[in-house]
Amino acid sequence: MLTRIFPKQIDNRFRGNTLALWLFVPIVFVKLAISLAAIFTADGGTQSADGIPLDTFPAAAAQAVIGVGAFLGLADLWLALLFVLALVRYRALIPLMYAVIVADFIAHKGIGFMKPIVRMAGTASGSYVTWTLFALSVIGLVLALRGEGYRASSARP
Numbered sequence: 001m002l003t004r005i006f007p008k009q010i011d012n013r014f015r016g017n018t019l020a021l022w023l024f025v026p027i028v029f030v031k032l033a034i035s036l037a038a039i040f041t042a043d044g045g046t047q048s049a050d051g052i053p054l055d056t057f058p059a060a061a062a063q064a065v066i067g068v069g070a071f072l073g074l075a076d077l078w079l080a081l082l083f084v085l086a087l088v089r090y091r092a093l094i095p096l097m098y099a100v101i102v103a104d105f106i107a108h109k110g111i112g113f114m115k116p117i118v119r120m121a122g123t124a125s126g127s128y129v130t131w132t133l134f135a136l137s138v139i140g141l142v143l144a145l146r147g148e149g150y151r152a153s154s155a156r157p
Contacts, residue, residue, distance in 0.1 A: 001145065004016075004095050004144075004145050004150060005095045005096050005099050005145070006096060007092045007093070007095075009092065010090050010092050010093060011090070011091075011092050012089055012090060012091050012092070013091060013092055013149070014091035014092065014094055014144075014149065015092065015147055015149030015150045016094065016095060016143060016144035016145060016146060016147040016149065016150070017143040017144065017146050017147040018147075019143050020094065020095075020098070020140045020141075020143035020144035020147075021091070021094065021144075023136060023139065023140045023143070024083070024087060024094055024097070024098070024140055024144075025087065026136075027083075027101070027133055027136055027137060027140065028080060028083040028084060028087060030129065030133060031076065031079070031080040031083065031101075031133070032077070032080045032081075032084070034073075034076065034126075034129070035073045035074070035076035035077035035079075035080050036073070036077065037049075037073070038069050038070055038072060038073025038076065039070050039073040039074060039077065043066055044066045044069040044070050044073060045069065045126060046065055046066055046069045047120075048125075049124060049125055049126030049129075050069075050117075050119070050124050050126050051119035051120045051124030051125075051126070051127075052065065052117060052118070052119055052120070053118070053119070053120045054066070079100070079104075082097070083097050083101075094144055095141065095144040095145055098137055098140045098141035098144050099141060101133070101134075101137040101141075102134070102137050102138055102141055105130065105133075105134045105137070
């Protein structure tokens with residue numbers, strides 16, 4: 001199983017289920033959109049999507065939170081660009097990219113549990129998007145680790 005996540009040969013041949021490849025496209029598109037929104041929108045999605053009550057913060061604190069969110073958006077943008085690279089040039093890495101998405105989500109939830117953030121009443125709209133991306137990524141990971149391409153490549157000498 002680990003050889004499917006960490007292939008010996010990194011090429012543009014995707015060996016998993018084709019549905020995983022097609023599912024990866026909208027996931028990457030949404031990840032790109034979220035990271036760009038964090039960088040370029042006025043509140044970076046901090047209040048509008050994440051439900052952090054910026055209007056209750058002093059102006060400097062609100063600006064600092066928005067700035068930190070933009071820095072995190074930049075980190076996510078670099079990761080999303082790696083996903084694009086895997087999609088267009090190194091498809092053998094797509095199972096690894098799915099594993100990274102799933103691990104990143106779990107790590108974010110773990111940190112959020114250890115260091116909770118006060119949010120406005122009600123569920124933030126962004127959580128629906130991230131939970132949907134997580135569910136699709138888990139499905140994609142399972143599909144990416146299965147497929148006829150693995151049997152064909154293991155039959156070669």
